[in-house]
Amino acid sequence: MRHRFTHYIFIFVGIVLAISLVACRGEQEPQGPVPAVQWSQTFGENGDEGHSVQQTTDGGYIVCGITDTHEASYEDIWLIKTDAEGNKVWDKTFGGDGFDGGNVVQQTTDGGYIICGYTSSYGSGGRDMWLIKTDAEGNKTWDKTFGQRYRTEVANVVQQTTDGGYILCGNIESYGSDKKDIWLIKTDGDGNKVWDKTFGGVENDEGRSVQQTEDGGYIVCGVTGESFSALLIKTDANGGKLWDKIFEQGVGNAVQQTADGGYVICGNTSFPLVYIKIWLIKTDANGNKIWNREFGGRITVSGAVQQTKDGGYIVCGCEYSSGSRIWLIKTDANGDKLWDGKYGVKRWSSGGSIQQTTDSGFIVCGQTTSQRAGGESILLLKIAPEQ
Numbered sequence: 001m002r003h004r005f006t007h008y009i010f011i012f013v014g015i016v017l018a019i020s021l022v023a024c025r026g027e028q029e030p031q032g033p034v035p036a037v038q039w040s041q042t043f044g045e046n047g048d049e050g051h052s053v054q055q056t057t058d059g060g061y062i063v064c065g066i067t068d069t070h071e072a073s074y075e076d077i078w079l080i081k082t083d084a085e086g087n088k089v090w091d092k093t094f095g096g097d098g099f100d101g102g103n104v105v106q107q108t109t110d111g112g113y114i115i116c117g118y119t120s121s122y123g124s125g126g127r128d129m130w131l132i133k134t135d136a137e138g139n140k141t142w143d144k145t146f147g148q149r150y151r152t153e154v155a156n157v158v159q160q161t162t163d164g165g166y167i168l169c170g171n172i173e174s175y176g177s178d179k180k181d182i183w184l185i186k187t188d189g190d191g192n193k194v195w196d197k198t199f200g201g202v203e204n205d206e207g208r209s210v211q212q213t214e215d216g217g218y219i220v221c222g223v224t225g226e227s228f229s230a231l232l233i234k235t236d237a238n239g240g241k242l243w244d245k246i247f248e249q250g251v252g253n254a255v256q257q258t259a260d261g262g263y264v265i266c267g268n269t270s271f272p273l274v275y276i277k278i279w280l281i282k283t284d285a286n287g288n289k290i291w292n293r294e295f296g297g298r299i300t301v302s303g304a305v306q307q308t309k310d311g312g313y314i315v316c317g318c319e320y321s322s323g324s325r326i327w328l329i330k331t332d333a334n335g336d337k338l339w340d341g342k343y344g345v346k347r348w349s350s351g352g353s354i355q356q357t358t359d360s361g362f363i364v365c366g367q368t369t370s371q372r373a374g375g376e377s378i379l380l381l382k383i384a385p386e387q
Contacts, residue, residue, distance in 0.1 A: 032330075034341035035384045038361065041086035042368065042377040048078065050378035052104045052353045053365035057111070059084040059358070063365055064105035064115055065378050067093060077102035077117055077130075078378070079138050086380050092138040096121025100130065104157045109164070111136040116158035116168055123147050129155040129170055129183075131191050144191035146183075148173070153183065161212050164189040169210035169220055172198060182207035182222055182231075184239055197239035201226050209254040214261065217242065221255035221265055230267050230279075232287050245287035250279045254304050259311065261285040266305035266315050269294055278302040278317050278327075280335050293335040300327060303352030309360060312338065316354035316364060326351035326366055328383065343381055344368050351379075360385040 043050075043063070050065040060083045067078035076095030079102065082088055094100065098120035105115045112135045119130040128147030134140050146168075147153040155170040165188045172183035181200030184207065187193055199205065203225030210220050213234070220233040230252035232245045252267040265281040277296040283289055295315070302317035311333040319327040325342040328351075332338055343364070344351070351366030362383040367376045 032339040033387045034339050035361065035386055037343060038382040038384045039086055040382070041082065041088075041380045043080055043088065043091075043380070044078070044375075045377050046375045048376055048378050049367045050353070050365040050380065051102060053363050053380065054105060054107055054355055055357050055363055056081070056107050060089065061086065061363055061380065062105050062107060062113055063378065063380060064102040064117075065365075065367075066101045075099045075101055077115060077132070079105065079113065079115065079134070080378070081138060082380070086382060090138055092134070092140075094132055094140065094143075095119070098122075099127070102132075103155065106158060106160060108133070108160050112141065113138065114158055114160060114166060116155035116170075118154045119145060124149045124151075126150040127152045127154065129153045129168060129185070131155065131158065131166065131168060131187070133191060142191055144187070144193075146185055146193065146196075152180075155185075156206075156208050157210050159210065159212060161186070162216070165194065166191065167210055167212060167218060169207040169222075171206050174200070179225075180204045180206060182220065182233070184210065184218065184220060184235070186239060195239055197235070197241075199233055199241065199244075200224075205231065208252065211255060211257055213257050219255055219257060219263055221252040221267075223251040228270055230265060230281070232263065232265065232283070234287060243287060245283070245289075247281055247289065247292075252281075253302055256305060256307060258282070258307050262290070263287065264305055264307060264313055266302040266317075268301050276300060278315060278329065280305065280313065280315060280331065282335060291335055293331070293337075295329050295337065295340070296327075303366075304354045306354060306356055308356050314354055314356060314362060316351045318350040318366075324350050326364060326379075326381070328354070328362070328364070330386070339386075341383075343383075344379060351381075357382070 047068045052064040063080040076093040080091045100119045102117040115132040123145030128145040132143040151173040168185040171180040181198045185196045207222040216237040224231040230247040250269045262284045269277045277294040281292040299320040304316045315329040326344045329340045353365040364381040368379040
């Protein structure tokens with residue numbers, strides 16, 4: 001079972017495409033040159049998935065995802081370190097005799113790495129949040145699990161905080177029901193829980209993104225099941241809710257605080273059902289919407305957004321037609337599209353993580369159909385700087 005949004009949507013997309021012949025709406029033509037692929041690398045070929053990438057201080061990259069390593073088709077977390085050209089330097093797997101997966105990796109201030117995801121091999125039973133700290137060579141220094149006995153919890157994102165600890169955001173099953181709430185956990189530098197908060201109503205609510213804000217608090221983005229809408233929550237430094245905002249007819253997948261103190265959210269529209277579009281929302285510092293933009297006309301989903309050095313935004317997602325391809329969209333500061341490009345093998349490629357690199361290009365992580373074995377491989381793409 002996958003816990004990233006781009007994997008949830010695969011099954012849904014297959015059903016929609018099977019029952020609907022969706023007429024394609026016209027798309028805005030790119031307004032500028034589309035950056036080329038400088039290099040690409042694939043890792044694995046048996047159902048492996050790339051969920052997160054970050055450029056490291058040495059100019060290389062750290063990649064986190066899932067690999068099928070057991071004959072019984074159990075899954076492990078796969079951590080891969082590459083050089084600046086994407087060549088593998090080392091890799092590590094973490095897991096046991098169950099289903100374990102990594103959703104996000106971040107390099108820490110000590111040169112090591114912090115990974116979040118889930119485990120059914122360890123913890124309290126069922127599926128628990130899993131937090132793993134490694135040294136600079138990927139060797140595990142400690143790990144922590146968070147969860148209830150025989151319930152399902154997943155950590156979708158982790159970030160090191162200014163005090164040297166960590167903030168995790170994900171989902172927890174409510175007692176007495178199978179409904180999910182947003183679960184926010186703050187730890188110290190050794191992964192020990194300092195506090196935790198839950199947010200949610202009577203329906204499913206999901207936390208998909210968190211970031212520490214300039215004031216020391218946190219911004220959380222996700223989905224509320226009350227109206228199947230995008231949800232933005234601002235907390236103080238102790239996780240106490242200061243305000244929340246709901247943006248209807250869509251879902252939120254990622255959030256980032258912007259240079260002006262506001263926020264940018266990427267997600268997907270949910271209406272009409274057969275025209276799922278990438279949705280970009282800009283808010284002020286209080287979460288009030290300033291503008292929103294929609295991209296796509298077929299079935300498209302977004303996985304990540306980042307404000308770029310020029311004050312605009314880069315969005316990473318997927319476009320589905322007869323297959324799927326990674327779709328990158330670059331906008332100006334007002335959310336107007338400057339260019340877009342589709343990358344990867346058309347038969348099946350998807351992307352869920354992007355970062356602007358020090359040379360002003362982009363690094364993208366996802367998965368693609370293996371050309372050799374026909375299974376999924378982790379895909380790493382380096383995109384050239386804009387012209």
